Amino acid sequence: MAVEYAAGSAAGGGDTARLAARGVTVGYGGRVVIDDLDVVVPPRVITTIIGSNGCGKSTLLRTLSRLLKPARGTVVLDGEDIAGLRTRDVARKLGLLPQAPVAPEGLTxxxxxxxxxxxxxxxxxxxxxxxxxxxxxxxxxxxxxxxxxxxxxxxxxxxxxxxxxxxxLAQGTDLLLLDEPTTYLDLAHAIDVLDLVDDLHESGCTVVLVLHDLNLATRYSDNLIVMKAGAILAQGHPRDVITAELLHEAFGLRAKVIDDPVGDRPLIVPIGRAHVRPDQLDKDTVQVRLG
Known part of the structure; x- marks a missing residue:
């Protein structure tokens, strides 16, 4: 199912949200990474958090999952402060795949x-x-x-x-947080994993992803959260959010945004220094000096 959200509409305080952060401030070693952030995760859709390296994507996901305790603010899970819930009760409602998990040696x-x-x-x-x-x-x-x-x-x-x-998946929750689930996967296997995520969403799961591949993020998400420097720059359906101007502001990226020829989402075409026809650098392309 495809559920549309106007830009910014999912960032409010809807009562039906499974998961939300309210005034959250989080940091490491005295350094603030996220400051006074509010976000609501819409139910039963795929939400993907994107942004440049170090912008706070994984920090936000870890905070939403209670792996990180905010210095200020509250994370709410099904209407309750997640900090006050038992670990077992959280694990029955929320499944998390962190970055680079490690299994005990010899475990099958x-x-x-x-x-x-x-x-x-x-x-x-x-x-x-x-x-x-x-x-x-x-x-x-x-x-x-x-x-x-x-x-x-x-x-x-x-x-x-x-x-x-x-x-x-074996955890059996209907709220999944996946931090870069396509890491180490080639493109074919990455598509397989995201098709699986989409199947889970179709069955009623609420899914939150962190992804680096912007075109996979737009293809598989009904709600994008775009972060910059620990804050939310934009949120909404990919069709409403992804523009050349936003990509410039969030990533310092030169790109053209076109219609995906095989889907109903925008397609991002990065522009580098090589193999670009001069006629493609038109007035609709955001041009910045990289560096």
């Missing part, structure tokens, strides 16, 4: 994916056939069933990334 793929079921275990509810079925389905959805008995540390980078996504 099946064992790692099974760890996604831990939030659902207790002394009253032990491992069951239902848990095993969820793990098998998660392995199959990411195409790693044949790797189940392999050690995670023996896999290629792309295989490991798909296994970690499988573990997140």
């Amino acid at each position: 793929v099946a064992d790692l994916v099974a760890r996604g079921r831990h939030p659902h275990q207790s002394w009253l509810r032990q491992w069951s056939s239902d848990d095993a079925a969820v793990v098998e389905r998660a392995l199959a959805m990411t195409g790693v069933s044949d790797l189940a008995d392999r050690p995670v540390d023996a896999l290629s980078g792309g295989q490991r990334q798909r296994v970690w996504i499988s573990m997140t």
Whole structure:
């Protein structure tokens, strides 16, 4: 389903939001990365956070997932302050794939994916056939069933990334936060992973991604959050947000924005110094000196 948001409309304080940040300030070692930020994640759509390196994308995602505690402000999950919830309760509602996760040495793929079921275990509810079925389905959805008995540390980078996504799926939440889920993947496998994310969204999941590939972000998102220097520069549907001017302001990027010939979203055509026809540097192209 494609849900349109006018530019900026998703940044307000809607009551139906699953996840929101209110006046959040976050930093590391005395350095403020995000200052007094407000954002609302719309329900049941794919939201992608984009921005230049160091702008605060991953910091925002880690704050929304409670991995980072804000110095000021509140993160709200399903109407409750996430700081006051039990870790197990958060994990039952929200699944997170961080950047560059590390598995214990020698752990097999099946064992790692099974760890996604831990939030659902207790002394009253032990491992069951239902848990095993969820793990098998998660392995199959990411195409790693044949790797189940392999050690995670023996896999290629792309295989490991798909296994970690499988573990997140096994967690069984309908709110997923994925920090650069296509890292280490070639383009074909990146498309496979994002098609899977889109399938999850179609089934009713709310998904928040951090992506570096701008064209994949526009293709797979109904809501973009564009960040610059720890603040939100723009938010809304890709058709309403992505312009040559915005790309210049957010990334210092020269580009033309055209209609995607195979989709209904904008397509970004970067302009460098080489192999560019002079007639393409027209008045509609934002030209800046890179450096």
